[in-house]
Amino acid sequence: MRTVEEVVSGVFGVEPQSLDESSSPExxxxxxxxxxxxxxTALEQHFNVSIDIDDVMEMGSVxxxxxxxxxxxxxx
Amino acid sequence: xxxxxxxxxxxxxDDVEAQRLVYRGLKESGRTAEAHAALNRLxxxxxxxxxxxxxxxxxxxxxxVGGRPVRIAILSSYVLxxxxxxxxxxxxxxxxxxxxxxxxxNQYTQEVLNPSSGLYAFGPExxxxxxxxxxxxxxxxxxxxxxxxxxxxxxxxxxxAGLVRELHARSSALIIVHxxxxxxxxxxxxxxxxxxxxxSRWTEDVNRDLAxxxxxxxxxxxxPLRQVLGRAGNERGQSRKLxxxxxxxxxxxxxxxxxxxxxxxxKPLKGLTRKCVVVDLDGTLWGxxxxxxxxxxxxxxxxxxxxxxxxxxxxxxxxxxxxxxLAVCSKNNPDDxxxxxxxxxxxxxxxxxxxxxxxxxxxxxxNLAEIAAELNLGLDSFVFLDDNPVERELIRQMLxxxxxxxxxxxxxxxxxxxxxxxxxxxxxxxxxxEQRASQYQANRQRQAxxxxxxxxxxxxxxxxxxxxxxxxxxxxxxxxxxxLNKTNQFNTTTRRYQTPEIERFxxxxxxxxxVLEVVDRFGEHGLVGSAIVGQERDAWRIDNVLLSCRxxxxxxxxxxxxxxxxxxxxxxxxxxxGEFIPTAKNSPTADFYSRHGFQLAGDVDGVQAWxxxxxxxxxxxxxxxxxxxxxx
Numbered sequence: 001m002r003t004v005e006e007v008v009s010g011v012f013g014v015e016p017q018s019l020d021e022s023s024s025p026e027x028x029x030x031x032x033x034x035x036x037x038x039x040x041t042a043l044e045q046h047f048n049v050s051i052d053i054d055d056v057m058e059m060g061s062v063x064x065x066x067x068x069x070x071x072x073x074x075x076x
Numbered sequence: 077x078x079x080x081x082x083x084x085x086x087x088x089x090d091d092v093e094a095q096r097l098v099y100r101g102l103k104e105s106g107r108t109a110e111a112h113a114a115l116n117r118l119x120x121x122x123x124x125x126x127x128x129x130x131x132x133x134x135x136x137x138x139x140x141v142g143g144r145p146v147r148i149a150i151l152s153s154y155v156l157x158x159x160x161x162x163x164x165x166x167x168x169x170x171x172x173x174x175x176x177x178x179x180x181x182n183q184y185t186q187e188v189l190n191p192s193s194g195l196y197a198f199g200p201e202x203x204x205x206x207x208x209x210x211x212x213x214x215x216x217x218x219x220x221x222x223x224x225x226x227x228x229x230x231x232x233x234x235x236x237a238g239l240v241r242e243l244h245a246r247s248s249a250l251i252i253v254h255x256x257x258x259x260x261x262x263x264x265x266x267x268x269x270x271x272x273x274x275x276s277r278w279t280e281d282v283n284r285d286l287a288x289x290x291x292x293x294x295x296x297x298x299x300p301l302r303q304v305l306g307r308a309g310n311e312r313g314q315s316r317k318l319x320x321x322x323x324x325x326x327x328x329x330x331x332x333x334x335x336x337x338x339x340x341x342x343k344p345l346k347g348l349t350r351k352c353v354v355v356d357l358d359g360t361l362w363g364x365x366x367x368x369x370x371x372x373x374x375x376x377x378x379x380x381x382x383x384x385x386x387x388x389x390x391x392x393x394x395x396x397x398x399x400x401x402l403a404v405c406s407k408n409n410p411d412d413x414x415x416x417x418x419x420x421x422x423x424x425x426x427x428x429x430x431x432x433x434x435x436x437x438x439x440x441x442x443n444l445a446e447i448a449a450e451l452n453l454g455l456d457s458f459v460f461l462d463d464n465p466v467e468r469e470l471i472r473q474m475l476x477x478x479x480x481x482x483x484x485x486x487x488x489x490x491x492x493x494x495x496x497x498x499x500x501x502x503x504x505x506x507x508x509x510e511q512r513a514s515q516y517q518a519n520r521q522r523q524a525x526x527x528x529x530x531x532x533x534x535x536x537x538x539x540x541x542x543x544x545x546x547x548x549x550x551x552x553x554x555x556x557x558x559x560l561n562k563t564n565q566f567n568t569t570t571r572r573y574q575t576p577e578i579e580r581f582x583x584x585x586x587x588x589x590x591v592l593e594v595v596d597r598f599g600e601h602g603l604v605g606s607a608i609v610g611q612e613r614d615a616w617r618i619d620n621v622l623l624s625c626r627x628x629x630x631x632x633x634x635x636x637x638x639x640x641x642x643x644x645x646x647x648x649x650x651x652x653x654g655e656f657i658p659t660a661k662n663s664p665t666a667d668f669y670s671r672h673g674f675q676l677a678g679d680v681d682g683v684q685a686w687x688x689x690x691x692x693x694x695x696x697x698x699x700x701x702x703x704x705x706x707x708x
Contacts, residue, residue, distance in 0.1 A: 010092070010093075010122075010126065010127070011124070011126030011127075011130075012126065012130060013096060013126075013127070013130035013133075013134070029133070030129060030130060030133055033322065034129065034157060034158055034322070035126070035129065037125070037158070037318065037321060037322045037324065038124065038125040038126040038129060038158075039126065040321070041124070041125060041126075041327070041328065042124060042126055050317075053317075053320055053321055056321060
């Protein structure tokens with residue numbers, strides 16, 4: 001299984017090493033509203049979960065994504 | 077650095093991350109064209125929205141590398157922006173450099189009605205109109221009554237007809253309207269198709285209305301969205317959530333299918349329709365090697381193994397119905413193969429279905445080049461189907477302009493592989509397309525005659541050529557547009573006019589559009605030439621002359637020019653100006669004006685102007701052509 005950083009880097013085509021807990025739409029190129037839909041699709045497919053829409057809207061950084069996924073039983 | 081990049085390209089071709097590194101390396105070394113190709117491969121390896129979007133964004137930074145431009149606009153009642161990255165990569169695979177305009181979400185009516193909207197400022201060549209049934213008729217979700225359904229059906233029909241009419245009045249773009257789909261469940265359950273207020277039948281009716289209305293217009297098409305989404309399968313299941321989150325309707329899989337299908341309209345619009353399919357025999361048209369197992373031992377028949385090859389041959393035969401030409405190129409002994417082509421009872425394709433046949437042991441690249449010359453077609457309109465990866469690699473390297481299809485190892489996938497190609501579409505099928513196969517057969521007879529004739533002059537006389545020339549009328553327009561968009565060799569200016577422009581020229585008192593039909597003793601060639609003349613105050617400007625490659629070398633182009641010349645004399649025009657724009661492909665036309673006595677008078681921005689004074693100079697019809705003219 002990949003880490004959250006690896007999924008984020010795969011979706012936006014950035015180096016995984018350039019990402020940290022605070023990486024967010026402000027710091028990652030391509031993470032706009034359409035990019036966020038692509039990211040959520042990739043997270044759902046990769047971790048085999050269906051993420052509630054209120055959680056989708058809270059996923060504003062790598063750290064927040066990791067924390068929310070924990071509630072779905074995913075440690076990434 | 078560069079060596080490392082090449083090394084990686086081979087070793088890790090299947091690995092998305094490695095491919096991304098390859099891309100970065102190429103980008104940093106300034107190898108722009110290869111970087112673009114690496115992005116195409118990247119999306120092929122990982123066709124997700126994220127990666128397609130990444131590739132689309134990177135193109136903007138790379139800069140372009142030529143490629144024919146195409147301007148694509150999207151009008152939608154929902155968020156369809158995510159289609160753009162997928163369409164982008166499909167266009168680039170076809171060698172096009174696309175520009176996109178996506179109208180603001182749900183603003184399609186304003187964009188169409190306002191002459192100064194972003195849509196018209198963009199100047200699209202093709203507009204996709206994607207409206208969702210639920211957006212047009214929200215009540216469809218709540219079990220509408222028979223009356224509501226009837227009213228909405230009429231409203232939807234009127235709305236879309238009005239949009240197409242207004243769009244067409246302000247733009248010459250090709251208009252592609254998506255079918256309407258209903259994705260929810262009917263409130264009536266399994267009783268739905270028994271009831272007057274059932275939704276499945278109503279949806280059929282609505283789409284049939286659209287098909288009827290759009291089918292009557294050359295510039296508008298109905299895109300079979302239901303079929304496209306069906307191919308994408310369960311990806312559609314995601315759409316409700318995408319809609320709640322982002323007002324999107326389609327998931328990645330559906331967008332990819334939709335982008336591929338959209339190319340079926342873009343390619344013929346840009347003259348990228350492939351015209352000839354060259355097939356191998358052993359392992360491609362039948363299973364086994366006929367030279368080893370004999371005609372009775374090959375796999376070909378009504379049961380497996382063998383039925384998959386019959387099926388594949390039927391799909392190839394279907395292509396000939398819209399004017400695609402078939403040819404054979406096989407490494408074999410003719411004595412082993414010909415009995416199969418002529419007598420095997422389960423062969424669908426016979427000798428007469430092939431416009432050219434090459435059964436020999438020579439290199440296939442040479443054979444293909446020879447077939448292209450024989451059929452007078454460019455290799456860039458060829459598709460090559462061969463089960464042998466070694467032959468495919470040879471053609472890819474030697475003749476990259478040929479589309480070499482990666483045939484799967486499993487022959488039961490052959491038919492679907494062929495049918496998934498988007499390169500065989502025509503915006504209209506003309507009489508000429510339907511007759512093409514028999515025309516190539518007649519060509520073979522002509523060539524036999526040419527070989528047996530003593531001199532070229534004898535040969536030309538013996539063909540008994542009759543040329544009929546007339547002013548173009550409305551019913552000629554589809555064939556004219558088709559020729560203007562696909563003729564490359566004998567084409568003086570390669571101006572790719574579309575239907576609205578040609579309709580305007582035909583109707584305009586300031587233009588003369590001529591059409592040329594040719595018949596000879598072996599059969600009809602059909603409408604094979606045209607000329608467009610602009611009548612200006614002190615001169616007539618020959619905007620375009622073109623000739624189908626099928627009739628090159630017969631001097632029928634002289635008949636076209638003579639006709640323009642006669643009309644110019646009649647009107648006492650002092651100057652005929654023939655324009656010529658050289659391209660990579662139209663060198664056979666380069667001496668067209670000079671050999672008819674025109675003088676080069678100028679060259680402005682790549683447009684040469686050749687002039688002739690009809691009051692002084694002379695043009696004569698060739699002695700071997702019987703010319704019939706109608707009208708002035």
